[in-house]
Amino acid sequence: MSEFYEVLHRRRDVRGEFSGAPVDPAALRRILGAAHAAPSVGLTQPWDFVLVSDLGLRETFAKHVHTEREIFAASLDGDRADTFARIKIEGILEASLGVVVTYDPARGAPDVLGRHAIADAGLYSVVLTIQNLWLAATAENLGVGWVSFYREPFLAELLGIPDGIRPVAWLCLGPVTELAAVPDLERHGWRERRALDGAIHHDRFTPGQPGPA
Numbered sequence: 001m002s003e004f005y006e007v008l009h010r011r012r013d014v015r016g017e018f019s020g021a022p023v024d025p026a027a028l029r030r031i032l033g034a035a036h037a038a039p040s041v042g043l044t045q046p047w048d049f050v051l052v053s054d055l056g057l058r059e060t061f062a063k064h065v066h067t068e069r070e071i072f073a074a075s076l077d078g079d080r081a082d083t084f085a086r087i088k089i090e091g092i093l094e095a096s097l098g099v100v101v102t103y104d105p106a107r108g109a110p111d112v113l114g115r116h117a118i119a120d121a122g123l124y125s126v127v128l129t130i131q132n133l134w135l136a137a138t139a140e141n142l143g144v145g146w147v148s149f150y151r152e153p154f155l156a157e158l159l160g161i162p163d164g165i166r167p168v169a170w171l172c173l174g175p176v177t178e179l180a181a182v183p184d185l186e187r188h189g190w191r192e193r194r195a196l197d198g199a200i201h202h203d204r205f206t207p208g209q210p211g212p213a
């Protein structure tokens with residue numbers, strides 16, 4: 001039990017600490033097995049995992065992410081722009097592997113049990129597989145970094161993902177020199193974590209709980 005909580009709190013989003021050493025194939029299999037064990041709406045398991053090791057594909061993606069970073073940076077002023085300039089947002093080339101997790105809303109459709117009223121329930125399932133993958137990788141002493149600075153059509157085209165299937169995340173995966181104790185965004189003064197008590201409500205949602213907005 002305590003080991004589980006230790007892994008959960010040790011998990012970190014990694015950008016700068018990838019060593020580039022290869023991922024043990026047996027560990028990768030265990031991690032993907034953990035991801036594939038996630039709960040899913042109507043037992044649809046609407047995810048797939050595209051393992052990207054090809055350097056050319058990773059370089060092309062990294063260039064696209066750089067362009068998207070510049071678009072976001074251009075929307076910032078003054079101090080925010082300066083702070084963002086110091087933050088690394090991806091380790092696409094430094095990581096050993098890219099894992100692109102996709103969402104197929106057509107899997108198990110049309111009668112998906114539990115999705116008739118909440119279309120996003122399919123997407124929630126994919127996010128759960130990602131969280132399983134992230135925690136399992138942490139338990140294997142590997143790092144994961146989620147990259148979302150991309151346009152879905154670009155990544156779909158790059159990896160030959162069929163129409164209608166969405167690339168939900170590009171995950172950088174691999175051995176790391178360390179897992180930082182504090183999230184990068186907090187370390188760089190971008191944003192602080194909220195206290196738990198500010199997130200707990202009793203009976204009714206109370207707006208304006210203490211902590212950062």
Ligand SMILES: Cc1cc2nc3c(=O)[nH]c(=O)nc-3n(C[C@H](O)[C@H](O)[C@H](O)COP(=O)(O)O)c2cc1C
Nearest residue numbers: 011012013015088089090146147148149183184185
């Ligand atoms: C949906 C999602 C998208 C994210 N996209 C990025 C990203 O593009 N680049 C990045 O550096 N971190 C990204 N992150 C990581 C968050 O910045 C990170 O989880 C947060 O700062 C808390 O840090 P921690 O995960 O180390 O606790 C993303 C996380 C999530 C859940």
